[in-house]
Amino acid sequence: MSEVIKNYIVRENEDYIVNMGPQHPSTHGVLRLELVLSGETVKQVVPHIGYIHRGIEKMCEYDTYKQIVHLTDRMDYLSAHINNEAVCLLVENALEIEVPERVKYIRVVLDELTRIASHQLWWSAYGMDLGALTAFFYGMRDREKILDIFEESFGSRLLHSFNTPGGLMHDVHPNFQKHAMEFVKYFRKKLPEYKQLLTDNVIFRNRTQGIGVMSRETAIAYGVTGPSGRGSGFSCDVRKIAPYGVYDQLEFEQILYEQGDSFARYMVRMKEMEQSLNIIEQAVDKITDGPFTAKVKPIIKLPEGEYYQRVETARGELGVYVVSDGKKFPYRVRFRSPNFSNLFVLNTIARGHLIADLVAISGSLDLVIPDIDR
Amino acid sequence: MNDHIYDFSQLTRHIDESLRAAMSPTWAVVVELVIIGLVFLTFYALLGLFLVYAERKVCALMQNRIGPNRVGKWGLLQTIADLLKLLTKELVYIERADKFLFNLAPFIVIIASFMAIAAIPFAKGLQAIDLNIGIFYIIAVTSVGVIGILIGGWASNSKYSLIGAMRSGAQVISYELSVGLSLLSVVIFSGSMQLSEIIRSQADGWWIFKGHIPAFIAFLIYLVAATAEINRGPFDLAEAESELTAGFHTEYSGIKFAFFFLAEYINMFIVASIATTMFLGGWLPLHIDHWAAFNRVMDYIPSIVWFFAKTFFIIYVIMWFKWTFPRLRIDQLLTLEWKYLLPLNLINTIVIAFIVMMGWHF
Amino acid sequence: MKSNEELVKYFTDLLPHAQVSEGKQYVEIVVDLDKWHETAKTLAECELKFDFMVDITAVDYIPKFMIVCHLTSTTTRDFIVLKTYIEDRDNPTIDTLSDIWPTAEFQEREIYDLFGIRFNNHPDLRRLFLEDDYGYPLRKDFRDDINMIELKN
Incomplete structure (x- = not known):
């Protein structure tokens, strides 16, 4: 990289320093961005994190593998199910547990439903960030349908901890398949509304196109994954490059946009919702009858060694790294959270833009703060 | 034509004459001023309450919601409850703020809107x-409001407020030109x-x-x-809650915040009523040439109803803007x-001057 | 994408000073502490081009620390693990990789925050989550008498 970008504050006399957060409407959580402004132009963004650091990695060292699953919910709470699956897959791969086919397809359907719900929430909040308050209610209206499906099967709507090493906690509701298909049909009809309300809006396009351009090289260098990375043409969909579960048996596209601006990141997520609907449609049909879990010992002990599992959450690549010493508690657990890397690219891509653009850029990165702090 | 029905000038003349008969002319004027003041104050408060309610209902309509529906029938008393809440709220004391200006700012904003409403x-x-310079007076008076916003933003001693106030200043001064x-x-x-002459011309x-394109x-x-x-x-950059938390009124609380809030709605009313007066014939009913029966029916609708x-x-169109568009930068x-x-406006003005000169308008 | 055996062969030739093993999942490369930065640079510039640092973290094997780095190539999709050990427990230091992969700057700050491992040449080595006078909680000998999360078997 030609220019050395400093990520700490270098004060000059005329600088106007504003603390955006930890309580601010558009940081979506307890994130503090220290902004160095020159007029309204952002000269530097220095993120300060740790306001919601709970030491999940340390807690994991004193929990059994089944308990760890429940902690992962609390990282990226919008991709709760996918986070759970990461730990479950790791344990299953380590112990070579053969998970029933039924479970694999149910997991895929849940993954994609979670992804859609997460993108819907992001879409709603992104509209709000840009001042289109009505978008919020349209996104939430449709997200409610997914949460209803979750509630019907698991009793909880957001953090359902439904995965467990070896399979599922219990079987899904008999109506699960029917309602998932109904949702697919319903949401296909509603997606054009999203297009009318935001995507095709002139003001919206002017606010996002060409704003916060992130080159492919920057994305790779800063480890920006997920839709944010794919908006820069960085092919980083773990579902494609290192398939887990049954993703290799399903047909879907990896959405790639080359522009790398906020609008590209926006479009990746919009198209991804359509792809997720396709995946659900394929996977629902393949849910066969069978057991909802494989036989797993009540106390799981992983053989000594190191394990790594990558999954694609709604925000990017989640890596779970477990070091086991053969006991029932892991020796060390490390979560490579997608938002952590996605956050720190902000300084690079937001400098030189206005405050309003900073909001548009940080919104398009779709940050979930508890996932950054862990 | 029945021009005389629903003519308020008869009522006002009657009040004027009876007051003059009862007391000296000076006192009559004073009493009249007090009456006008009280009427406007009441009107102002009621209008504010109603517009806030209307905004929430329109917003709810746009957003697939019901809107306020708990306090009173159809939630009609909701804004009164809100007002009571705002009145009883603590006025937060800002350390190191310029106290005099900080307290003055909401009054400037509200007085500006109050003065404008007098000429409508x-x-x-x-x-x-x-x-005789009615429209000029309104333009002049409404632009005083921005001084209140600038003072409020500066005196709060908050960075967000200052940015909001500066944005507001730049914005209002620029758009004043187009409005004018x-x-x-x-x-x-x-x-x-x-203004009365403008209405008569319509x-x-x-x-x-009449004015063509x-x-x-x-x-x-x-x-x-x-x-x-x-x-x-979509031009609410001075507030821009997703960027500047609440812009110029970030630090205001309780009734001082309510003043800003109220002034915003009254300003909306003023702007809409000027549009009505200037372009849509003010309180005049809708007449269509050669439709005598239709025009007669229209005449029976009181002029005050037409105006409102x-x-x-x-106002509905302005609210519609707000709840559908993202904010501009x-x-x-x-x-x-x-x-x-x-x-565009300058060219348009020249074209209009030409049309008027040639007498091409109807 | 090469198989693990091919990768082992490739890296044995490329990095004569490193111990390359096939590992359980991915190919593991263990280097000495003083060769850390040099090896990382070689890996980033070799023909497989490991340009994407997925993760860097530390593990506390009392008394030594292991720094482990997961690398992948965005062109060939090979995934490898790079490791080194720090013996000096009282004053653990290691070269930073943030000049090779900018994302390491923040991951290393996290390691510094939670393990107390210092990174040489790091542009901005500050605590990330915790306060300056807090201990290093992910060290195995960390004791917090106020908020105990320890289990006694």
Whole structure:
């Protein structure tokens, strides 16, 4: 990289320093961005994190593998199910547990439903960030349908901890398949509304196109994954490059946009919702009858060694790294959270833009703060 | 024609005559001023309450919601409950703020809107002062409000407030031009700045119809520029809650915040009523040539109803803007004004002057 | 994408000073502490081009620390693990990789925050989550008498 970008504050006399957060409407959580402004132009963004650091990695060292699953919910709470699956897959791969086919397809359907719900929430909040308050209610209206499906099967709507090493906690509701298909049909009809309300809006396009351009090289260098990375043409969909579960048996596209601006990141997520609907449609049909879990010992002990599992959450690549010493508690657990890397690219891509653009850029990165702090 | 029905001038004349009969002329004027003041104060408060309620209902309509529906029938008392809440709230004392200016700012904003409302003709014969430079007076007075915003933002000693206030200053000063120029087009058409005269000139047709396309363009520009001038979405950059938390009124609480809030809604009403007066014939009923029966029916609708119906239609359109569009960025906002609206407006004004000179308008 | 055996062969030739093993999942490369930065640079510039640092973290094997780095190539999709050990427990230091992969700057700050491992040449080595006077909680000998999360078997 030609220019050395400093990520700490270098004060000059005329600088106007504003603390955006930890309580601010558009940081979506307890994130503090220290902004160095020159007029309204952002000269530097220095993120300060740790306001919601709970030491999940340390807690994991004193929990059994089944308990760890429940902690992962609390990282990226919008991709709760996918986070759970990461730990479950790791344990299953380590112990070579053969998970029933039924479970694999149910997991895929849940993954994609979670992804859609997460993108819907992001879409709603992104509209709000840009001042289109009505978008919020349209996104939430449709997200409610997914949460209803979750509630019907698991009793909880957001953090359902439904995965467990070896399979599922219990079987899904008999109506699960029917309602998932109904949702697919319903949401296909509603997606054009999203297009009318935001995507095709002139003001919206002017606010996002060409704003916060992130080159492919920057994305790779800063480890920006997920839709944010794919908006820069960085092919980083773990579902494609290192398939887990049954993703290799399903047909879907990896959405790639080359522009790398906020609008590209926006479009990746919009198209991804359509792809997720396709995946659900394929996977629902393949849910066969069978057991909802494989036989797993009540106390799981992983053989000594190191394990790594990558999954694609709604925000990017989640890596779970477990070091086991053969006991029932892991020796060390490390979560490579997608938002952590996605956050720190902000300084690079937001400098030189206005405050309003900073909001548009940080919104398009779709940050979930508890996932950054862990 | 039944011009005399629903004519408020008879009522006002009657009050005037009876007051003059009862006391000396000086005292009569004083009492009249007090009456007008009280009437406007009441009207102002009720209008504020109603507009806040209307905004919430319109917003709910746009957002697939029901809106306020718990306090009173259809939630009609919701804003009164809100008002009581705001009145009982603590006024937060800001350390190291410029206290005098901090307290003064909400009053400047609210007085500006209060002064403007005095010159608006609500119905036939119902107008507090009919200045011969009425429209000029309103433009001048409404732009005082921004001084209050600037003072409030500066005196709060908060960085967000200051940014909001500066944005607001830049925005209002820019859009003042477009508002003035688009209103100038009607002044050219009617040949007068007196509001009653402008309305009278529309007796045979509203300027938006009579003035060909240029008048319509002027109307659209006015609508956009006026929305920007009152800091409402999609031009609400001074508040921009997702960027500046609440912009210039971040530090205000309780009734001082309510003053800003109220002034915003009253300003919206003023802007809409000016649009009504200038382009949509004010309190005049809708007449269509050669439709005698239709015109007669229209005449039976009181002029005050006509005025408020048109005004609330404009208000509805302004609310509609706010709840559908994303917010503009400050540079886009200024680009829109200086690069598009202003040149278009200048050309439009020249075209109108030419039309009027040649006598091509109806 | 090469198989693990091919990768082992490739890296044995490329990095004569490193111990390359096939590992359970991915190919593991263990280097000495003083060769850490040099090896990382070689890996980033070799023909497989490991340009994407997925993760860097530390593990506390009392008394030594292991720094482990997961690398992948965005062109060939090979995934490898790079490791080194720090013996000095009282004053653990290691070269930073943030000049090779900018994302390491923040991951290393996290390691510094939670393990107390210092990174040489790091542009901005500050605590990330915790306060300056807090201990290093992910060290195995960390004791917090106020908020105990320890289980006694």
